Amino acid sequence: MSSRLRGFEPTDSHPNPKFGDNKGKGVIDLGNGSEVIHIPRFVPWDQAWEWYEYLDKEIPWTRPMIHVFGRSCVQPRDTCYIASEGLPDLKYSGYQPYAHSWDDYPLLKDILKAVHEALPGSYFNSLVLNRYKGGSDYVSWHSDDEPLYGPTPEIASVTLGCEREFLLRRKPFKRQASATRASGQSLGKRSRESLQDQHSFVLKHGSLLVMRGYTQRDWHHSVPKRAKAESVRINLTFRRVLV
Numbered sequence: 001m002s003s004r005l006r007g008f009e010p011t012d013s014h015p016n017p018k019f020g021d022n023k024g025k026g027v028i029d030l031g032n033g034s035e036v037i038h039i040p041r042f043v044p045w046d047q048a049w050e051w052y053e054y055l056d057k058e059i060p061w062t063r064p065m066i067h068v069f070g071r072s073c074v075q076p077r078d079t080c081y082i083a084s085e086g087l088p089d090l091k092y093s094g095y096q097p098y099a100h101s102w103d104d105y106p107l108l109k110d111i112l113k114a115v116h117e118a119l120p121g122s123y124f125n126s127l128v129l130n131r132y133k134g135g136s137d138y139v140s141w142h143s144d145d146e147p148l149y150g151p152t153p154e155i156a157s158v159t160l161g162c163e164r165e166f167l168l169r170r171k172p173f174k175r176q177a178s179a180t181r182a183s184g185q186s187l188g189k190r191s192r193e194s195l196q197d198q199h200s201f202v203l204k205h206g207s208l209l210v211m212r213g214y215t216q217r218d219w220h221h222s223v224p225k226r227a228k229a230e231s232v233r234i235n236l237t238f239r240r241v242l243v
């Protein structure tokens with residue numbers, strides 16, 4: 001078994017070798033204008049491994065110092081930032097990543113094209129890459145609600161390599177909304193479902209997950225530590241910086 005397959009088995013095959021095999025696509029209505037789309041088999045298995053190998057080797061990964069709750073720490077995963085020219089700078093957790101050019105990584109342009117094709121009407125001009133070297137690398141609870149993305153950002157996230165759990169947790173309700181929730185018996189089944197406070201997704205090799213609408217305003221997300229995740233996961237989150 002090749003080393004890249006350690007810990008992975010292709011549990012489902014790809015009958016359709018094209019991108020955007022939407023079979024198994026799930027749309028999850030989180031309520032109040034927030035929505036998640038999950039396409040478990042966005043990229044064919046072998047193609048996804050080619051992308052993984054290239055990115056693992058070619059991307060100038062860094063592990064910067066960040067500042068959260070008044071403390072400095074090393075970000076618990078590798079990262080890299082790509083952005084089109086002329087966009088305002090991204091800054092998060094006191095860190096301003098250097099914006100690399102799409103032109104230096106032609107494969108990223110191909111991946112961007114595939115994502116645009118899977119999501120008609122979308123337009124992404126920047127990309128945050130993450131590399132989780134094992135189960136002790138993680139991203140803690142946060143939302144990508146920086147003003148430069150606007151009030152309803154669409155964020156498309158591609159997973160390559162080791163599968164990891166992705167959690168969404170509703171931010172605390174505002175007073176009026178929680179009163180509505182407390183009187184839950186008057187709500188229909190669909191409304192009650194949409195008031196679920198936490199969702200979990202297993203993001204597999206080659207999958208695509210999209211957060212839309214008010215998901216960044218109303219929900220936090222995280223990729224928690226997992227002792228059993230022994231190998232590397234690369235994640236690409238495509239975003240649109242407003243100009």
Ligand SMILES: O=C(O)CCC(=O)C(=O)O
Binds near residue numbers: 166223235237
């Ligand atoms: O790795 C993931 O699936 C999520 C990464 C993330 O939330 C981020 O880069 O903001």
Ligand SMILES: [Fe+2]
Binds near residue numbers: 142143
């Ligand atoms: Fe995020």
